Amino acid sequence: MSVITPVILCGGSGTRLWPLSRKSFPKQFARLIGDTSLFQACAQRMAHTETDLSFARPVVLTNSDYRFIVTEQLIEIGIDPGAILIEPQGRNTAPAILAAALFVSQTDPDAVLLVAPSDHVLPDTAAFHAAVTEGLRAVRETGNLVTFGIMPDRAETGYGYLELVTPPTACGTAIALRRFVEKPDAKTAANMLADGNYLWNAGIFLFCARDIIAAFETHAPNLIAPITEAIDKAHSDLGFLRLDPDAWAQAEDISIDFAIMEKATDLSVVPYVSAWSDLGGWDAVRRESPADADGVVTTGSAMAIDCSNSLLRSEDAGLELVGIGLDNILVVAMPDAVLVADLSRAQDVKLAVAALMRKGAKQAQAFARDHRPWGHFETLALSDRFQVKRIVVKPGAALSLQSHLHRSEHWIVVSGTAKITVDDEVRLLSENQSVYIPLGAVHRMENPGKVVMVLIEVQTGAYLGEDDIIRYEDIYARGQADKR
Numbered sequence: 001m002s003v004i005t006p007v008i009l010c011g012g013s014g015t016r017l018w019p020l021s022r023k024s025f026p027k028q029f030a031r032l033i034g035d036t037s038l039f040q041a042c043a044q045r046m047a048h049t050e051t052d053l054s055f056a057r058p059v060v061l062t063n064s065d066y067r068f069i070v071t072e073q074l075i076e077i078g079i080d081p082g083a084i085l086i087e088p089q090g091r092n093t094a095p096a097i098l099a100a101a102l103f104v105s106q107t108d109p110d111a112v113l114l115v116a117p118s119d120h121v122l123p124d125t126a127a128f129h130a131a132v133t134e135g136l137r138a139v140r141e142t143g144n145l146v147t148f149g150i151m152p153d154r155a156e157t158g159y160g161y162l163e164l165v166t167p168p169t170a171c172g173t174a175i176a177l178r179r180f181v182e183k184p185d186a187k188t189a190a191n192m193l194a195d196g197n198y199l200w201n202a203g204i205f206l207f208c209a210r211d212i213i214a215a216f217e218t219h220a221p222n223l224i225a226p227i228t229e230a231i232d233k234a235h236s237d238l239g240f241l242r243l244d245p246d247a248w249a250q251a252e253d254i255s256i257d258f259a260i261m262e263k264a265t266d267l268s269v270v271p272y273v274s275a276w277s278d279l280g281g282w283d284a285v286r287r288e289s290p291a292d293a294d295g296v297v298t299t300g301s302a303m304a305i306d307c308s309n310s311l312l313r314s315e316d317a318g319l320e321l322v323g324i325g326l327d328n329i330l331v332v333a334m335p336d337a338v339l340v341a342d343l344s345r346a347q348d349v350k351l352a353v354a355a356l357m358r359k360g361a362k363q364a365q366a367f368a369r370d371h372r373p374w375g376h377f378e379t380l381a382l383s384d385r386f387q388v389k390r391i392v393v394k395p396g397a398a399l400s401l402q403s404h405l406h407r408s409e410h411w412i413v414v415s416g417t418a419k420i421t422v423d424d425e426v427r428l429l430s431e432n433q434s435v436y437i438p439l440g441a442v443h444r445m446e447n448p449g450k451v452v453m454v455l456i457e458v459q460t461g462a463y464l465g466e467d468d469i470i471r472y473e474d475i476y477a478r479g480q481a482d483k484r
């Protein structure tokens with residue numbers, strides 16, 4: 001039995017699902033559909049053991065901001081994190097996939113890699129495994145690179161297409177590829193749907209590490225040297241592998257489709273005949289979510305009265321969202337931002353994000369809740385010269401030993417036990433106890449207990465930015481530029 005190594009790509013920070021998906025915590029880590037995040041669901045699909053397929057621990061490609069989120073979410077679902085490769089900057093899918101192939105080939109050049117984006121929905125795991133099994137047969141028998149195509153059910157203009165040499169069959173047999181087709185206009189998409197010889201391009205691939213490296217040597221040789229150097233000069237950091245930034249910066253920013261797949265001749269396509277979505281917009285979320293008899297999807301503290309074909313979603317338990325007489329409308333309410341749009345304009349949400357960025361609104365990229373390796377914090381009140389935060393620290397976790405140049409702080413323990421360091425004094429605080437941190441004092445908070453610790457922080461000073469920090473010691477090995 002061949003062991004398949006999953007390669008999960010999760011470095012993206014898409015904006016089409018704003019305000020729920022933002023750069024600081026993008027859609028792959030959010031619970032958009034069901035009780036797990038899209039990233040967790042992806043990892044679970046490729047860790048299943050009750051089939052004839054055997055999966056190794058995953059190789060994850062992400063960026064530095066998400067490294068602790070990746071490990072936390074994998075551990076949460078009982079998956080032992082494998083190698084986590086940190087991309088110094090986003091360079092698209094071709095460099096990321098080549099890096100994974102070169103890394104795995106160091107120990108097994110013949111390893112079979114299953115590459116998947118972390119933000120897709122494939123609810124039928126059995127169908128996915130059947131497609132992978134067929135792809136594995138093609139890899140073994142032909143040595144081909146294998147991609148997976150989705151049987152289209154509408155004339156979609158938001159996806160690229162795969163034109164096959166022969167029409168796909170219901171049994172999902174691998175078929176030779178004729179060509180890739182970029183995202184079409186509505187008329188072309190309708191013609192391709194009627195033709196029956198086209199599949200949506202899912203961006204999921206299966207191949208031998210040796211074969212994909214050879215394909216890069218043939219079709220994208222300019223990527224080999226910088227990515228090889230980035231791997232060779234990579235260094236370990238708390239279990240993560242940081243790729244060399246100087247070498248990585250020399251790599252072309254290019255997708256795997258443009259670099260390899262549109263040029264390769266040894267390519268097979270496995271049709272995937274079950275449900276799939278890339279959740280590329282709120283219209284896709286509505287399609288994939290359970291709706292009432294009027295086509296309305298409500299999530300959280302949301303209510304619909306005489307509405308139809310709409311999506312109403314509240315992400316704050318204390319915020320009641322009520323829609324009356326709405327048709328084809330999407331409303332997403334967060335504690336710090338609300339989106340209201342016609343569902344037909346779902347793909348234009350990115351325009352709102354761009355406008356907010358030009359305005360300088362922090363909501364464009366960041367949440368009120370800020371995730372950290374030790375837990376999270378959220379701002380409850382912010383005004384001139386003061387800020388109030390709610391800080392949640394996980395059991396056994398600790399913030400860095402630090403000081404501030406422009407602010408003092410007052411900490412009040414709400415629940416749990418806090419171990420507090422202020423200069424040379426170390427003490428334990430329990431519920432309702434507090435401590436004052438003078439400006440310039442070297443301090444740290446830790447959670448020595450086995451339950452979550454919650455603390456209220458009141459900051460006062462001339463400047464309250466997160467970059468006002470001098471870090472002396474940090475168990476997460478973050479630099480001065482990292483927050484807290």
